[in-house]
Amino acid sequence: MPQQNSPAGQSGDFPPFAQRHLISIADLKQHEIIDLLDRAEQMIAISRQERKSLPTLSGKTQINLFFEPSTRTQSSFEIAGKRLGALVVNMSVKTSSVSKGETLIDTAATLNAMRPDVLVVRHSAAGAVELLSQKVGCSVVNAGDGAHEHPTQALLDALTIRNHKGTLAGLTVAICGDIANSRVARSNLLLLGALHVRTRVIAPRNLLPAGIENLATEVFTDMEAGLKGADVVMMLRLQHERANGKMIPSVREYYRFYGLDEAKLAYAKSDAIVMHPGPMNRGVEIDPAIADGSRSVITDQVEMGVAVRMAVLDALLPARNDA
Amino acid sequence: MPQQNSPAGQSGDFPPFAQRHLISIADLKQHEIIDLLDRAEQMIAISRQERKSLPTLSGKTQINLFFEPSTRTQSSFEIAGKRLGALVVNMSVKTSSVSKGETLIDTAATLNAMRPDVLVVRHSAAGAVELLSQKVGCSVVNAGDGAHEHPTQALLDALTIRNHKGTLAGLTVAICGDIANSRVARSNLLLLGALHVRTRVIAPRNLLPAGIENLATEVFTDMEAGLKGADVVMMLRLQHERANGKMIPSVREYYRFYGLDEAKLAYAKSDAIVMHPGPMNRGVEIDPAIADGSRSVITDQVEMGVAVRMAVLDALLPARNDA
Amino acid sequence: MPQQNSPAGQSGDFPPFAQRHLISIADLKQHEIIDLLDRAEQMIAISRQERKSLPTLSGKTQINLFFEPSTRTQSSFEIAGKRLGALVVNMSVKTSSVSKGETLIDTAATLNAMRPDVLVVRHSAAGAVELLSQKVGCSVVNAGDGAHEHPTQALLDALTIRNHKGTLAGLTVAICGDIANSRVARSNLLLLGALHVRTRVIAPRNLLPAGIENLATEVFTDMEAGLKGADVVMMLRLQHERANGKMIPSVREYYRFYGLDEAKLAYAKSDAIVMHPGPMNRGVEIDPAIADGSRSVITDQVEMGVAVRMAVLDALLPARNDA
Numbered sequence: 001m002p003q004q005n006s007p008a009g010q011s012g013d014f015p016p017f018a019q020r021h022l023i024s025i026a027d028l029k030q031h032e033i034i035d036l037l038d039r040a041e042q043m044i045a046i047s048r049q050e051r052k053s054l055p056t057l058s059g060k061t062q063i064n065l066f067f068e069p070s071t072r073t074q075s076s077f078e079i080a081g082k083r084l085g086a087l088v089v090n091m092s093v094k095t096s097s098v099s100k101g102e103t104l105i106d107t108a109a110t111l112n113a114m115r116p117d118v119l120v121v122r123h124s125a126a127g128a129v130e131l132l133s134q135k136v137g138c139s140v141v142n143a144g145d146g147a148h149e150h151p152t153q154a155l156l157d158a159l160t161i162r163n164h165k166g167t168l169a170g171l172t173v174a175i176c177g178d179i180a181n182s183r184v185a186r187s188n189l190l191l192l193g194a195l196h197v198r199t200r201v202i203a204p205r206n207l208l209p210a211g212i213e214n215l216a217t218e219v220f221t222d223m224e225a226g227l228k229g230a231d232v233v234m235m236l237r238l239q240h241e242r243a244n245g246k247m248i249p250s251v252r253e254y255y256r257f258y259g260l261d262e263a264k265l266a267y268a269k270s271d272a273i274v275m276h277p278g279p280m281n282r283g284v285e286i287d288p289a290i291a292d293g294s295r296s297v298i299t300d301q302v303e304m305g306v307a308v309r310m311a312v313l314d315a316l317l318p319a320r321n322d323a
Numbered sequence: 324m325p326q327q328n329s330p331a332g333q334s335g336d337f338p339p340f341a342q343r344h345l346i347s348i349a350d351l352k353q354h355e356i357i358d359l360l361d362r363a364e365q366m367i368a369i370s371r372q373e374r375k376s377l378p379t380l381s382g383k384t385q386i387n388l389f390f391e392p393s394t395r396t397q398s399s400f401e402i403a404g405k406r407l408g409a410l411v412v413n414m415s416v417k418t419s420s421v422s423k424g425e426t427l428i429d430t431a432a433t434l435n436a437m438r439p440d441v442l443v444v445r446h447s448a449a450g451a452v453e454l455l456s457q458k459v460g461c462s463v464v465n466a467g468d469g470a471h472e473h474p475t476q477a478l479l480d481a482l483t484i485r486n487h488k489g490t491l492a493g494l495t496v497a498i499c500g501d502i503a504n505s506r507v508a509r510s511n512l513l514l515l516g517a518l519h520v521r522t523r524v525i526a527p528r529n530l531l532p533a534g535i536e537n538l539a540t541e542v543f544t545d546m547e548a549g550l551k552g553a554d555v556v557m558m559l560r561l562q563h564e565r566a567n568g569k570m571i572p573s574v575r576e577y578y579r580f581y582g583l584d585e586a587k588l589a590y591a592k593s594d595a596i597v598m599h600p601g602p603m604n605r606g607v608e609i610d611p612a613i614a615d616g617s618r619s620v621i622t623d624q625v626e627m628g629v630a631v632r633m634a635v636l637d638a639l640l641p642a643r644n645d646a
Numbered sequence: 647m648p649q650q651n652s653p654a655g656q657s658g659d660f661p662p663f664a665q666r667h668l669i670s671i672a673d674l675k676q677h678e679i680i681d682l683l684d685r686a687e688q689m690i691a692i693s694r695q696e697r698k699s700l701p702t703l704s705g706k707t708q709i710n711l712f713f714e715p716s717t718r719t720q721s722s723f724e725i726a727g728k729r730l731g732a733l734v735v736n737m738s739v740k741t742s743s744v745s746k747g748e749t750l751i752d753t754a755a756t757l758n759a760m761r762p763d764v765l766v767v768r769h770s771a772a773g774a775v776e777l778l779s780q781k782v783g784c785s786v787v788n789a790g791d792g793a794h795e796h797p798t799q800a801l802l803d804a805l806t807i808r809n810h811k812g813t814l815a816g817l818t819v820a821i822c823g824d825i826a827n828s829r830v831a832r833s834n835l836l837l838l839g840a841l842h843v844r845t846r847v848i849a850p851r852n853l854l855p856a857g858i859e860n861l862a863t864e865v866f867t868d869m870e871a872g873l874k875g876a877d878v879v880m881m882l883r884l885q886h887e888r889a890n891g892k893m894i895p896s897v898r899e900y901y902r903f904y905g906l907d908e909a910k911l912a913y914a915k916s917d918a919i920v921m922h923p924g925p926m927n928r929g930v931e932i933d934p935a936i937a938d939g940s941r942s943v944i945t946d947q948v949e950m951g952v953a954v955r956m957a958v959l960d961a962l963l964p965a966r967n968d969a
Contacts, residue, residue: 058697058699059696059697059698059699060697060698061698061725061728061729063721087698087699087725087728087729089721089724089725089728091717091721093717103928106924106925106926109944109945109948110718110924110925110945110948111721112945113945113946113947113948113949114721114722114725114948114949114951114952115693115694115698115949115952116725117698
């Protein structure tokens with residue numbers, strides 16, 4: 001790391017990152033994933049320092065363009081950019097130009113003309129972020145697009161697991177809940193698959209997407225079978241709109257069969273860690289006692305989130321400069 | 324304090340501040356109140372300079388977490404933090420994670436994991452800010468919690484009085500209006516009491532809280548008696564929701580008996596100053612001619628607000644580093 | 647200008663700018679308009695650099711006060727200020743103190759007391775920004791006030807034309823659409839008139855304001871006649887609220903007679919450029935194929951917007967310091 005020796009502190013002994021955008025985990029090679037996790041490791045140290053900054057993005061402009069509100073994710077990217085010295089501009093597009101009928105592409109062209117260095121984009125439609133990335137001259141980071149991907153979430157989850165388990169090799173990770181509608185599940189399965197980690201999904205049959213057996217090592221509809229021998233239990237948020245009899249009978253029924261409580265967690269390994277991307281529905285997909293218990297690493301995930309986003313911004317922006 | 328010898332830093336020879344949080348005026352010792360007012364004095368000078376910054380919070384992260392909107396107070400804290408070089412992130416929590424059912428404590432845990440140095444929190448429930456402060460590793464500043472406290476308002480009011488009167492000693496301060504529901508009144512009474520300033524409250528009987536005689540030196544229901552001999556007249560905002568016959572008969576009736584006009588102000592000392600925490604209801608609790616008149620120090624209060632908040636941030640953050 | 651000899655500063659040899667505010671193009675002398683365009687030229691270069699900053703506003707405070715939402719314009723001013731090193735604070739005044747009944751003047755007094763160096767203000771009422779500027783000690787930039795003026799839009803339009811045509815001298819600029827209700831049209835006509843550029847307006851009779859012949863060189867109600875020989879075709883946004891039979895029969899009818907398509911654009915010079923202040927109503931005032939075509943300079947206008955706003959902030963703030 002150059003910041004140890006150099007006064008200016010440009011982060012360090014990493015080869016140039018070949019990607020210009022981060023749209024999908026599926027676009028990353030194994031060594032690129034490892035590179036981002038290693039960079040993030042250094043960023044954790046910076047965020048824990050007294051003076052939490054590394055000015056590698058000084059003089060650069062980052063626009064957070066959120067078509068769908070997300071306080072957590074936007075703040076995490078905002079803090080990441082600011083700790084790297086970027087000028088960060090937030091745009092929550094709701095009551096603004098989009099409501100005046102401006103198209104996604106017009107918005108992209110407009111923002112691109114302001115010469116940002118990176119756009120961080122969340123959109124409710126799968127594919128919208130990739131489409132936008134094709135229309136702009138700057139780097140684009142996908143902060144979640146519909147049910148498609150949420151790549152920084154998968155990276156932060158991998159970093160959290162690696163930090164708690166020492167390695168990802170040889171682990172079994174069980175992902176439980178609404179797999180069909182979850183960009184978090186999809187990005188995690190792609191990332192863990194690329195690193196040859198054994199993955200399981202556990203969900204009621206109608207919350208499993210077609211073709212899931214191509215993404216996960218094993219597929220279960222029963223928590224006992226699915227959690228047996230798992231090193232990591234990753235719970236997903238149940239969207240309330242699924243719960244009114246459309247996809248599942250009731251929240252109570254869901255909790256009984258798929259909510260993580262002490263009894264179900266006992267099926268996993270005795271040192272299994274519990275994860276959740278947040279925000280949690282306590283008492284729906286997870287028992288509050290588990291969420292706040294000693295095996296939960298949920299707040300660590302949030303800390304890793306800032307570090308991973310610093311790493312992604314740091315990796316993408318010099319890559320762009322070489323272009 | 325590292326800045327005292329640097330040409331950039333004007334902030335002076337203050338001993339380390341023993342508090343980690345600023346939740347309540349009731350937690351402060353007399354010398355700590357004086358220390359904050361003295362620090363704020365120096366911050367006024369910085370805000371009046373051509374170059375309004377002092378980088379004592381450089382590389383630190385300040386999150387303004389407002390569960391209740393307040394443009395004025397949030398901007399005042401934002402400007403204060405930015406003038407000290409902090410990375411400032413605003414979070415207005417309304418349509419976001421809280422509306423998804425996330426608890427106050429989950430929000431606190433999430434934000435804490437992003438490793439801020441200070442959280443500035445406003446909440447509609449008394450006690451919420453203190454509860455939150457117990458769950459985080461950073462400093463917390465109460466920017467108003469329900470009808471409980473608004474400590475930086477009381478500090479800026481005291482600073483304004485001291486600047487106009489030269490001293491607080493020997494003064495009589497009359498606070499008029501909806502005492503029962505006012506965190507501003509409560510924090511002011513605690514602060515002025517700690518400095519042995521003579522305080523009076525004036526309100527209709529049903530807008531006086533139980534036990535008010537323990538907080539104020541004297542209690543009045545009549546403006547003439549209450550204002551007689553006062554050096555400072557502090558008017559409170561009447562919340563419109565009190566005015567529809569529930570607590571008071573009508574706005575017109577309220578103005579007649581408790582609104583500050585020339586006739587009533589004549590009861591106070593001839594050099595009495597007029598204060599209001601803003602935003603004002605002109606013609607409800609105060610005559611516009613008084614609000615804009617030569618005895619009003621209302622805009623001075625706003626300027627003192629930025630200075631006091633700079634002082635509080637400056638005092639709390641080094642204290643935390645010593646911990 | 648103090649930065650001209652410093653290695654950090656790239657902005658050039660401009661005489662002090664005599665204005666303190668930018669409220670109206672009508673207040674500017676010809677040489678002041680040219681000065682702002684020349685300064686903006688240098689700012690374009692800075693925004694295209696790897697490191698997009700020039701710290702001439704370092705330590706200064708800019709408040710963006712938008713009483714009417716505009717994501718584009720606010721972001722453009724925010725990026726401009728931040729690239730110059732200012733502390734930028736956004737205030738969207740909707741659900742805040744104004745909704746509590748605070749007057750425009752109280753808001754101005756409050757913000758002024760926080761000692762900003764510049765207020766950037768948008769308001770739905772013509773004249774509100776000028777009124778506000780009379781009550782504050784800092785510089786004020788009009789970011790659009792009702793149907794009155796939008797001076798930075800006219801400056802960015804002139805800069806875009808000058809960059810594409812090499813000069814403004816001898817050109818004919820046709821402005822088409824809802825002239826009566828457009829601050830963009832008004833500011834453009836004033837600016838182009840001050841530089842002796844030939845201007846035309848084209849609109850249905852009821853969308854032409856009284857006295858328009860004093861602002862524009864020529865007035866047309868027919869696109870063929872109005873576009874003949876034009877070097878620049880500037881389309882205006884049709885506000886939807888005009889289109890429901892009140893001012894114009896229907897959107898379809900409007901597009902047929904006044905929407906810019908290939909057939910109508912053929913009346914203009916073969917090298918005419920097409921402009922629009924955005925956001926566009928595609929298919930209402932402009933054919934999408936024209937908007938995205940080779941003659942459109944619409945995204946260039948957005949880029950010039952950031953540069954012009956940097957120039958305006960850079961010009962006004964030293965002027966204020968001399969005062």
